[in-house]
Amino acid sequence: MENQKFNYDNKIVKLFILATLVWGVVGVLVGILAAAQLAFPVFNFGLEFTTFGRVRPLHTNAIIFAFVGNAIFAGVYYSMQKLLKTRMFSDTLSKIHFWGWQTIIVLAAVTLLAGITTSKEYAELEWPIDILITIIWVVFGWNMIGTLVVRRVQHIYAAIWWYLATFLGVAMLHVVNSFELPISLFKSYSIYAGAQDAVVQWWYGHNAVAFFLTTPFLGLMYYYLPKAANRPIYSYKLSIIHFWSLIFLYMWAGPHHLLYQALPNWAQALGTTFSIMLIAPSWGGMINGLLTLRGAWDRVRDSAALKFMVVAVTAYGMSTFEGPMMSLKSVNQITHFTDWTIAHVHIGGMGWNGGLVFGMLYWLVPKLFKSKLFSEKLANTHFWLSTLAILIYAIPLYWAAVTQWLMWRNFTDEGFLQYPNFLETVTQLIPMYMARIVAGILFLVGFLIMVYNLAKTMAAGSFVNDEPAEAPALVLAGSRNPVKETVHRWMERRAVRFSIWVFIALAIGGAVEIIPMIFIKSNVPTIESVKPYTPLELEGRDLYVKEGCYVCHSQMVRPFRWETDRYGEYSKIGEFVYDYPFQWGSKRTGPDLARAGVVGGPMYKNAAWHYNHFMDPQKMNEQSIMPNYAWLAVKNVDLSQTPKKIRAMQTLGVPYEEGFDEKAIDDYMAQAEGIVADLKASGIETDAKKQIVAMIAYMHKLGRDISEQPTGNEAAMSSASDTVQLKEVSLLESAEDLEAAEKIFQTTCVVCHGADGKGIATFPSLVDDEWINGNSPAQVFHSISEGNVAKGMVPYKTQYSEKQITQLTSYVLTTLQNK
Numbered sequence: 001m002e003n004q005k006f007n008y009d010n011k012i013v014k015l016f017i018l019a020t021l022v023w024g025v026v027g028v029l030v031g032i033l034a035a036a037q038l039a040f041p042v043f044n045f046g047l048e049f050t051t052f053g054r055v056r057p058l059h060t061n062a063i064i065f066a067f068v069g070n071a072i073f074a075g076v077y078y079s080m081q082k083l084l085k086t087r088m089f090s091d092t093l094s095k096i097h098f099w100g101w102q103t104i105i106v107l108a109a110v111t112l113l114a115g116i117t118t119s120k121e122y123a124e125l126e127w128p129i130d131i132l133i134t135i136i137w138v139v140f141g142w143n144m145i146g147t148l149v150v151r152r153v154q155h156i157y158a159a160i161w162w163y164l165a166t167f168l169g170v171a172m173l174h175v176v177n178s179f180e181l182p183i184s185l186f187k188s189y190s191i192y193a194g195a196q197d198a199v200v201q202w203w204y205g206h207n208a209v210a211f212f213l214t215t216p217f218l219g220l221m222y223y224y225l226p227k228a229a230n231r232p233i234y235s236y237k238l239s240i241i242h243f244w245s246l247i248f249l250y251m252w253a254g255p256h257h258l259l260y261q262a263l264p265n266w267a268q269a270l271g272t273t274f275s276i277m278l279i280a281p282s283w284g285g286m287i288n289g290l291l292t293l294r295g296a297w298d299r300v301r302d303s304a305a306l307k308f309m310v311v312a313v314t315a316y317g318m319s320t321f322e323g324p325m326m327s328l329k330s331v332n333q334i335t336h337f338t339d340w341t342i343a344h345v346h347i348g349g350m351g352w353n354g355g356l357v358f359g360m361l362y363w364l365v366p367k368l369f370k371s372k373l374f375s376e377k378l379a380n381t382h383f384w385l386s387t388l389a390i391l392i393y394a395i396p397l398y399w400a401a402v403t404q405w406l407m408w409r410n411f412t413d414e415g416f417l418q419y420p421n422f423l424e425t426v427t428q429l430i431p432m433y434m435a436r437i438v439a440g441i442l443f444l445v446g447f448l449i450m451v452y453n454l455a456k457t458m459a460a461g462s463f464v465n466d467e468p469a470e471a472p473a474l475v476l477a478g479s480r481n482p483v484k485e486t487v488h489r490w491m492e493r494r495a496v497r498f499s500i501w502v503f504i505a506l507a508i509g510g511a512v513e514i515i516p517m518i519f520i521k522s523n524v525p526t527i528e529s530v531k532p533y534t535p536l537e538l539e540g541r542d543l544y545v546k547e548g549c550y551v552c553h554s555q556m557v558r559p560f561r562w563e564t565d566r567y568g569e570y571s572k573i574g575e576f577v578y579d580y581p582f583q584w585g586s587k588r589t590g591p592d593l594a595r596a597g598v599v600g601g602p603m604y605k606n607a608a609w610h611y612n613h614f615m616d617p618q619k620m621n622e623q624s625i626m627p628n629y630a631w632l633a634v635k636n637v638d639l640s641q642t643p644k645k646i647r648a649m650q651t652l653g654v655p656y657e658e659g660f661d662e663k664a665i666d667d668y669m670a671q672a673e674g675i676v677a678d679l680k681a682s683g684i685e686t687d688a689k690k691q692i693v694a695m696i697a698y699m700h701k702l703g704r705d706i707s708e709q710p711t712g713n714e715a716a717m718s719s720a721s722d723t724v725q726l727k728e729v730s731l732l733e734s735a736e737d738l739e740a741a742e743k744i745f746q747t748t749c750v751v752c753h754g755a756d757g758k759g760i761a762t763f764p765s766l767v768d769d770e771w772i773n774g775n776s777p778a779q780v781f782h783s784i785s786e787g788n789v790a791k792g793m794v795p796y797k798t799q800y801s802e803k804q805i806t807q808l809t810s811y812v813l814t815t816l817q818n819k
Contacts, residue, residue: 002472003470003471003472004152004470004471004472004473005468005469005470006086006087006469006470006471007087007466007467007468007469008081008082008087008466008467008469009077009081009087009088009091009094009465009466010078010368010463010464010465010466010467011465011466012077012088012091012094012095012098013074013077013078013364013368014368014463015098016070016071016073016074016077016098017070017071017074017361017364017365017368019066019070019098019101019102020067020070020071020074020357020361021450021451021454023062023066023067023070023105024063024066024067024071024357024447025444025447025448025451026062026066027059027062027063027066027067028063028067028440028443028444028447029444030055030058030059030062031059031063031440032437032440032441032444033050033055033059034052034055034056034059035433035436035437035440036437037051037052037055037625037627038052038433038436038589038625039430039433039434039436039437039625041617041618041624041625041626041627044627044628046627046628046630048115048547048629048631049113049114049115050113051547051548051627051629052548052551052552052589052627053547053548053549053550053551053552053627054112054113054115054547054548055113056548056551057112057117057124057548057551058108058109058112058113060121060122061108061109061112061122061124061125062105062108062109063349064122064208064212064213064349065104065105065108065212066105066108067357068212068213068349068353068357069101069212070101071353071357071360071361072166072212072216072217072220073097073098073101073140074360074364075216075219075220075223075224075360075364076144076163076216076219076220077094078364078368079159079219079220079223079224080144080147080160080163081147083153083156083157083159083160083223084147084148084151084152084153084156084160085151085152085153085469085471086147086150086151086152086471087147088143088147089142089143089144089145089146089147089149089150090142090143090146093139093142093143093146094143096136096139097136097139097140097143100132100135100136100139101136103132104125104129104132104133104136107125107129107132108125108129111125111126111129111186112124112125115546115547115548116186116187116546117545117546117548118180118188118190118545118581119545119548119550119581119583120177120190120201120204120205120581121201121205121586122204122205122208122209123174123177123178123201123204123205123208126186126187126188127178127180127182127188128185130174130178130180133174134171134174134175134178137167137170137171137174138171140167141167141168141171144163144164144167145495145496145499148160148495149495151474151495152471152472152473152474153471153474154474154477154492154493155489155492155493156492156493156495156498157222157223158219158222158233158236158239158240158243159219159220159222159223160219161219161243161498161502162215162216162218162219162222162243163216163219164495164498164499164502165211165215165243165247165502165506166211166212166215166216166219168499168502168503168506169207169210169211169215169247169251169506170208170211170212172503172506172507172510173203173204173207173208173211174204176200176203176204176510176514177200177201177203177204179191179192181648181651181652183641183644183645183647183648184641184644187542187641187645189580189581189645189648189649189652190580190581191580191652192518192580192581193576193577193578193579193580193581193582193652194262194524194573194575194576194577194578194579194582195262195263195264195517195523195524195573195576195582196517196518196524197579197580197581197582198258198261198262198263198582198584199254199255199258199263199267199513199514199517200514200517201581201582202254202255202257202258203251203254203255203510203513203514204254205254205257206250206253206254206256206257207250207251207254207510209345209348210250210251211250213348213349213352213353214250214316214352215246215247217312217316217352217353217356218242218246218285220356220360221285221289221309221312221313221356222239224309224356224359224360224363224364225289225292225293225309225313225359226292227363228303228305228306228309228359228363229292229293229296229299229306230296230299231292231293231294231295231296232292233288233292234287234288234289234291234292234294235288235291238284238287238288239288240488241281241284242281242284242285242288244505245280245281245284246278246281246282246285247502247505247506248505248506248508248509249274249277249278249281249509250274250278250509251506251507251508251509251510252270252271252273252274252509252512252513253271253274253275253278253327253509254271254513255267255268255270255271255272255513256268256271256272256275256326256327256332257271257336257586258271258584259271259272259327259329259332259333259336260329260332260333260336260558260559260560261556261558261571261584262556262571262572262573262575262576262584263573264517264523264573267513267517267523270512270513271327272327272328272329274509275323275324275327276324276327276328278320278323278324279320279321279324282316282317282320282321283317283320283321285316286313286314286316286317286320289309289313289316290310290313290314293306293310302376303362303376304359304362304376304379304380304382304383305358305359305360305362305363305379306359307359307380307383308355308356308358308359308362308383308386309355309356309359309360311351311355311383311386311387312351312352312353312354312355312356312359313352313356314351315347315348315350315351315352315355315390316348316351316352318347318351319344319347319348319351319352322344322347323344326340326341326344333405333558333560334401334402334405335401336586337554337585337586337587337588338400338401338404338405338587338588339397339398339400339401339404339429339432339587340397340398340401340402341401341586341587342397342587343393343394343395343397343398343401346390346393346394346397347390347394350386350389350390350393350443351390354386354443355386358382358383358386358450361450361454362379362450362454365454365457365458366457366461368461368463369457369458369460369461369462369463370461370462370463370464371457371458371460371461371462372457372460373453373457374453374454374456374457374460375453375456378449378450378452378453379450379453381446381449382446382447382449382450382453383446385442385443385445385446385449386442386443386446386447388442389439389440389442389443389446390439390443392435392436392438392439392442393435393436393439393440393443396431396432396435396436397432397436399432400429400432400433403425403428403429403432404425404426404428404429407419407424407425407428408425408562408563408566409560409562410562411562412801414801414803416565416799416800416801416804417562417565417566417799419747420566420602420748420799420800421747421748422566422588422590422591423621423623423624423747424747426589426590426623426625427623430625477493523573524573524574524577525573525574526574526577527572527574527575527577527705527706529705529706530574530575530577530578530705530706531705532578532649532654532655532656533578533649533698533701534667534668534671534697534701535642535645535646535664535665535667535668535671536667536668536671536672536693536694536697537671537694537697537698537701538642538645538646538649539637539642539645539668539694539698540694540695540696540697540698540699540701541583541698541701542645543632543637543691543694543695543698544583544695544698545581545583547629549593550583550585551585551587551589552585552587552588552589552590552626553585553588553589553590553591553592553593554584554585554586554587554588554592554593554594555571555583555584555585555592555593555594555702556571556584556585556592556594557569557570557571557592557594557595558570558571563592565602565798565799566591566592566602567591567592567594567595567601567602567603568594568595568598568601568602568603568703568707569595569598569703569706569707571594572706575703575705575706578649578654580649580652589625590626591603593699593702594702594703595702595703595707596699596700596702596703597699597700597701597702597703597704598702598703598704598707599704599707599789600787600789600794600795601703601707601794602794602798602799603703603794604789604792604794605699605792606678606682606791606792607675607678607679607682607696607700607792608678608679608682608683608684608761608762608763608792609751609752609763609792610695610696610699611633611679611684611686611692611696612684612760612761612762612763613626614628614629614630614632614633614692614695615628615629615630615633616628616630619760619761620751620752620760621750621751622755629692629695631691632690632691632692632695633686633690633691633692634690635690635691636687636689636690636691637689637690637691637694639665639668639689642664642665642668643661643662643664643665644661645664646660646661646664647661669688671697672688672689672693672694672697673688675688675693675696675697676688676693682762683762684761684762726778726779726781726782727778727781727782728778729777729778729780729781729806729809730777730806731777731806731809731810731813731814732806732807732810733810733814737807737810738807738810738811738814738815740804740807741804741807741808741810741811741815742811742815744800744804744807744808744811745757745808745811745812748796748799749808752793753765753766756816757812757816757817766812766816766817767816767817771783773788775813777809777810777813780809780812780813781805781806781809784796784805784808784809785797785805
């Protein structure tokens with residue numbers, strides 16, 4: 001048969017490669033900035049646009065969708081044309097895809113830094129950008145499927161199976177997770193609330209990792225690893241088992257991100273079960289990749305591209321073993337909310353994704369430019385820098401995770417938390433966070449070496465936009481011959497039917513988990529005392545989302561004694577029914593806030609404390625790594641949007657009374673004036689419309705509805721020493737006792753009273769003679785034990801033993817007052 005002549009479109013591949021390099025450098029730079037902010041809060045720069053809460057989502061989106069995304073498209077566009085012996089279906093669609101994707105990236109960067117976010121991990125972008133993503137993703141899929149239709153080969157190779165699964169999987173995930181109710185161009189609310197939103201989000205979040213960071217890279221592995229090694233893939237049969245089992249099982253595993261949380265046990269059990277099952281297909285893929293190199297390991301010694309691919313496949317194996325282990329409840333209690341998760345995702349991101357991208361580029365760019373790689377030595381230098389960076393990044397964070405977990409759960413002999421102040425557990429991690437900065441810089445240096453190396457390779461070569469090629473036309477093989485052709489080989493000839501079966505395999509797991517959560521009411525039992533947010537609290541919640549507070553703070557108390565002692569009563573499913581979207585968080589860089597509004601609880605702070613803490617956290621405690629939010633006291637809430645938000649909540653099913661939207665602003669102002677008056681009593685002047693007031697209102701809402709609140713008289717009497725029998729206290733004078741007391745003071749009391757005891761901002765001095773309830777040893781002991789709920793001081797008898805409170809009393813009355 002006569003060959004048909006055609007041209008491969010290399011220009012689109014080159015464009016995506018250049019975008020990969022540019023956005024990769026940007027993404028790593030932003031990651032280094034985020035790492036620096038956690039060790040040195042000065043790198044937040046005192047600007048609302050550069051706080052960690054806004055920079056961190058920018059980093060994740062830049063790496064996943066800008067760097068990795070463009071690399072995927074470069075690899076797919078090159079390999080599909082070669083495998084199918086045809087040009088991409090439409091040059092126009094290719095161009096729309098490229099420029100549309102870059103537009104999405106720029107819009108993402110601008111909106112995330114501006115605080116325009118949905119707060120959903122890996123899906124933070126607001127609804128107009130979600131629609132644009134959908135359009136561009138359809139363009140990508142249209143071009144891919146069109147190319148399959150016009151192909152010149154009978155069977156579609158394994159790499160393309162993974163590309164199809166990627167297109168269909170991401171489309172399904174993005175659409176379902178992005179159902180939102182817009183109220184303006186820059187604001188929407190998820191249609192799911194609380195536990196339902198959590199299930200949908202982590203079905204998406206887990207599988208975004210699966211179908212954007214795993215399946216397309218497995219496709220790239222099945223093409224570029226054999227090409228670089230000049231060896232066929234180890235096992236075709238293993239490829240089939242790997243593919244179908246992995247795409248089916250992955251969709252079930254999302255709930256393992258929500259273990260011990262406010263989710264039905266059946267959903268947690270499903271997530272764990274299917275996560276463990278994922279080890280088999282994942283390691284099947286790793287084995288298929290590594291055994292492809294049988295007889296070719298001598299080439300690995302000489303080729304940086306192959307070295308990167310070997311590390312990539314190894315990192316894939318490590319991550320896909322670690323992930324299922326982290327889904328075991330006994331392990332998850334250690335890893336969840338700690339830096340273990342951060343180390344885990346970076347093994348995958350830097351090792352698996354980064355390694356395969358680097359290896360692919362070192363092989364592909366010389367091919368495209370018909371030139372030898374400029375410097376294999378520089379490529380090997382990049383390899384060792386990158387590998388060293390991964391180790392320096394991950395090992396200290398694993399160490400940090402175990403350290404912090406042990407500190408969280410450590411109790412004294414008397415049965416009190418050894419480290420009741422959360423900040424004590426953070427300061428111990430700063431050296432590990434510094435190591436992370438070093439790792440990031442090493443990774444960036446290696447990246448820049450690669451950029452230079454590839455730029456020199458491009459300059460030395462000659463690039464052809466339209467590469468001439470020829471291949472015989474496709475002759476349809478007709479119906480299946482059972483003797484000569486297996487069912488799977490037959491399916492490989494039927495791309496549309498193949499795609500339908502892929503879709504079915506993908507859809508089952510999500511449907512089984514999500515549909516019961518939404519439509520079976522018993523899965524989300526209601527709590528009568530839980531009330532909708534007031535207009536002021538709703539605006540405060542939106543500010544909490546805008547500032548990215550969810551990045552560092554969880555709102556989920558797990559049923560462990562070491563969590564309930566620290567934060568308060570464990571979280572219930574029914575208390576989140578009005579949370580659009582949920583705010584459970586996935587990492588605790590700061591303490592959990594689920595019970596921040598429980599008056600008299602261990603997490604409660606009064607309005608003045610919150611005000612001062614937002615204005616200057618380091619003034620409250622110099623060891624704090626939280627950025628300041630001084631602009632909250634300057635900027636006003638846009639009250640013109642408040643009625644729209646109430647109407648949106650009513651549409652979503654929140655039971656506000658009819659016509660409440662018309663009263664919303666009056667209700668807002670009435671509640672805000674109460675907080676303003678409270679602040680004024682503490683010597684702080686502000687306006688009811690300021691954002692800080694709404695934020696304080698939201699802090700005081702958290703957990704309040706499911707807890708008994710003391711009345712005003714009870715709060716006032718909680719520390720009144722003249723109405724109770726005081727315990728006789730003898731001051732301790734030994735150096736050992738005073739040293740122990742100073743340690744408690746510097747980790748707990750310093751936040752309000754300062755290191756010298758003279759008081760910070762509006763908080764009282766402990767070194768003068770003006771004491772609310774007297775300053776005799778017995779009175780001071782009582783004040784510390786019982787707290788002063790009205791003033792925001794918690795009762796420390798729940799956190800410290802009588803001996804420790806006696807030590808603290810002695811320190812205040814002897815050491816501090818003598819200073």
